[in-house]
Amino acid sequence: MFEEMFSADPRPQAVATSKAAIDVAYGKVQLSKACKDYNVQEQAVIQYIIDKTEYETMLDILNGNKSVDSIGNK
DSSP: OTGGGGSSSOOHHHHHHHHHHHHHHTTSSOHHHHHHHHTOOHHHHHHHHHHHHHHHHHHHHHTTOTTSOTTSOO
16 A cells, blocks of 8 residues: 555555554554544554555665664664
């Protein structure tokens, strides 16, 4: 679902998963509540958070962020 958010026209389910993941990641709500509110599966939200984190870590490494080592530790 994370990759789909880069498309020109993501499916409504991908957008809902993204919104739920952002709410959970920033501590606005618990995972179960976000999933219920957005009508998405917990596993999809967890996978979205993992994929987003991996993507951001790779960008940090590729951009030479000095606070990130070669395996993504900050």
